[in-house]
Amino acid sequence: MRSLNIAATGMQAQQLYVDVTSQNLANINTTAYKLQRPEFEDLLYQNQRAAGSNSSDNGTLVPTGIQLGLGVRTAAIDRNTSQGTLQQTSSPLDVAIQGRGYFQITLPTGQIAYSRDGGFQIGPDGSIVSNDGFQVTPTITIPQNATSISIDQSGEVSATIPNQTTPQILGQMQTVNFINEAGLQAIGNNLFTETAASGAPVIGSPGLDGLGTVLQGFLETSNVNPVTELTNLIKAQRVYEMNSKVITKTDEMLNNLTQSV
C-alpha cells in the first residue's frame, strides 16, 4: 500500500506549513521582517500503463495511461520581499527604506551583512551602530556635542553643533541592491548575507539607481498579514487531518484484509 507513505509525506509537508506560519506569526512585530511561504510540489510518478503504448496487436494505442503519484515534497521556502508598512518612532536614528535596498552592517568577524532594519543607535565611539552594536557601513561618527541629527531622503547625515550657524555634514549613508533579494540567506538578528542566488550587491546612494529613499524617524514593520497567516494555519491543519484520515482508513482496509485471511 503506497497510500500510507503518500499520506505521511502529506503530513510532513503540512507540518512544515504550520512551522513556517508560526515563524511568520512569531515575527509579526519584528522590524523589517519579511514573510516566508513554503512551496510544495508533487513527487515522482509511477507509470503503471504508459499513454501511447499498444493496446492491441492491430496497433491501437492507449489514449491515456495510468500515472500514480507518490506524494508531496517541499520545493522551497520563499521570502516575500514586499514593503512593510512604515511606523513613526520619532527617534532621530530610526531610518526606514522606502523601496528597494539594504543597509550594510559589518559583523564582528569583518564580514558584511545586509539588513533593512534601520533602528540604529550611537556606539561608544560615537559611530552609528545597529541594535546589536555592529558597525553600520560606511562609518559615520556623530560628534559628542551634536544637539540634533538629521538624515535626508538621500541618506545624507548632518548634525547641528552648538555655536555653528549651518549644520555640519557628517557623511552619506549607502544602501545596496540585489537583483534577487529573495535569494539572500537569513542569518538571524534581521541580518542577511549574500549568496550565489542573490547576486552580488550593487552599492549606491538611496534614491538613485532603483534604490529606495530613506525616511528618518520611521521604522519598517514586518509585512506579515495576520489574517492570511491564520487562514493558512487553518488550511494546513485541515489538510493535515485529511492526510491522517487517509492513514486511518488505509489501516482499516489492511485490518479487514488480515482478518479475513
Added chain:
Amino acid sequence: MDNSIYVTLSRQLALFRDVDMVANNIANANTTGYNSEHLQFNSYLTKDISQGNKNPVNFAYNAYSYRNMETGPMRVTGNDLDVAIEGPGYFTLDTPLGERYTRAGNFQIDGTGTLVNTDGYPVLDISGQPIILPENTTSIQIGEAGNIKVNGEDFGSIGVVQFENPQLLERLSGRIFKSDANPQPAENYRMMQGTLEGANVQPITELTRMIALTHAVSDTAKFIEVVYDLERKASNTWAQQS
C-alpha cells in the same frame, strides 16, 4: 476452479490503486498548481458469450487515469512574481532535458536576473527565450495577456502554450509536465499577477471517495470469505457422501 475469487481479487487490486491515487491527491491539497488525478475503471471480459460461452466473466481493471483540468482556486499573494493562468494554458520552462510545462506560476528572479521557477528553470517568453530582467528593476507589472512592464516600459511577454490533447501530457515530479506533441500558442486565457492557482483537489470528494473505498475493500474481503465458505461446505458435503 471457480472464477469468483479471482474476479474479486482483480477488484481489490484496482481498489488499492485508487486508494493510492486518493492519498496522493490529499497529500497535494496545498500544492500550488496541482491538478488532481482520478482513476477510471473498466471491465475486462473473458469467455465472451458471442464465442459460445454461457458464463461470461468480467474482471475489473484500471483502464486509465485522467487529470482534473478545472482551474483551481485563486489565492491572492500580493507577490509581483506570482502569476496564475485562468483558463487553459501552461507556462514553458527551459530544463536541461528540454522544454517542460507547468501551471505553477510562483516564479523568482535568480542571481543573473533571469525569471525562473522554484526549481531554477528559466521561464520562456512568447518567442521561446528566457526573460532576463535588467539590474535596475524596481517594478514589474504583468498584464492579462502576459505582457511584462519593467519600470513602466514594455519588456516582452511571458509565453503561454496549450495542447490539442492536454490529457496526453506526462506528469513529472515538481508540478511539471512533459509533452511529445508540439505546443500551440494558447488562446482564451487570462494571466493574473500577484495570484497563485491552488490545487484543484476537492477535499470533500476525496474524503468521501476514501470512505467508499474502505467499504468496497471490506465488501470484497467479505465476498472472498463467503466464496471460501461455500467451497469448504461443498468439499465437506462431498467428503460425507463419499
